Amino acid sequence: MADLDKPVPRDQEVLVKIHAASVNYGNLVLLKGKPYLARFAYGLLKPKHTVPGGDIAGQVEAVGKDVTQFRPGDNVYGDLSGCGWSGFAEYVSVPEKALTIKPANLTFKEAAAVPMAGVTALQALRNKGNIQAGQNVLIYGASGGVGTFAVQIAKSFGAEVTGLCSTRNLDILRTIGADPCHRLYKGGFRQKDREVCLILAVNGYQPISAYKRALKSNGTYVLSGGSGAQFTQAMVMGPWISFTGNKKMSSTAAEAKSGRPDLHERTY
Ligand SMILES: NC(=O)c1ccc[n+]([C@@H]2O[C@H](COP(=O)([O-])OP(=O)(O)OC[C@H]3O[C@@H](n4cnc5c(N)ncnc54)[C@H](OP(=O)(O)O)[C@@H]3O)[C@@H](O)[C@H]2O)c1
Known part of the structure; x- marks a missing residue:
């Protein structure tokens, strides 16, 4: 001080x-x-x-x-x-x-x-993920700063949302309207979460291949946080996977200056 x-x-x-x-x-x-x-x-x-x-x-x-x-x-x-x-x-x-x-x-x-975490969640889902009503969306690391915004924003777009976190925080996800899923499921994905339209990886680590497998054809994966290895894979391998297949793998980092209009107007 x-x-x-x-x-x-x-x-x-x-x-x-x-x-x-x-x-x-x-x-x-x-x-x-x-x-x-x-x-x-x-x-x-x-x-x-x-x-x-x-x-x-x-x-x-x-x-x-x-x-x-x-x-x-x-x-x-x-x-x-x-x-x-x-x-x-x-x-x-x-x-x-x-x-x-x-x-x-x-x-x-x-x-x-609101600003940093909320804008990160909004821009990841809307700008990178092109979220649409009726899609099923998986938020990986859903109970924290970015994740709780992401769950609520995805719901506001009319998506069906599954949130993944540890067992102690499952109630948070229920309170904000997500179908909760805890990390004990193998690879973080239940069978029913393996046909996902949009994945937002907020935290933790899964190899990019696991996210790719969980996506349905033409699905989108967006990374906004997590381990260094997770970031590196998304940045290095993501463009190649997107170029060679029908699944889009990308990463995002919200910028303070681009977030201002999102805080200012109700643009979603
Ligand atoms: N906050 C921001 O403004 C902001 C902005 C841009 C980027 N980021 C990045 O986003 C990431 C998360 O930030 P945050 O603010 O949301 O953090 P946070 O409030 O600490 O929340 C972390 C979330 O990740 C989950 N989690 C923890 N360990 C995990 C693991 N091994 N596998 C899967 N999920 C796990 C936590 O669930 P449990 O606690 O239930 O395990 C919780 O849902 C960080 O890498 C950060 O750098 C944050």
């Missing part, structure tokens, strides 16, 4: 008094500098950003002279991972393009939980 000077907003910046911030895996990566590959983005020998904190919700306290979209008193939320982090502080000064007006029906705490 340290005392820092209160930031002063530049011309295009908004000074936000932070009411709530959420903790995502990305904060841990920033803090530990691991996996090492992340140091290219976050600082090779020491952290480029000394105050972590990506997702925030708060109130605008002051605005720079070129700011057009916000006024003092506005309640806002957003993902600061693309513009210097710093959400784990009392105040942050950020470019206005990082923020969106907070929906009135969300508390600050609820709003701060």
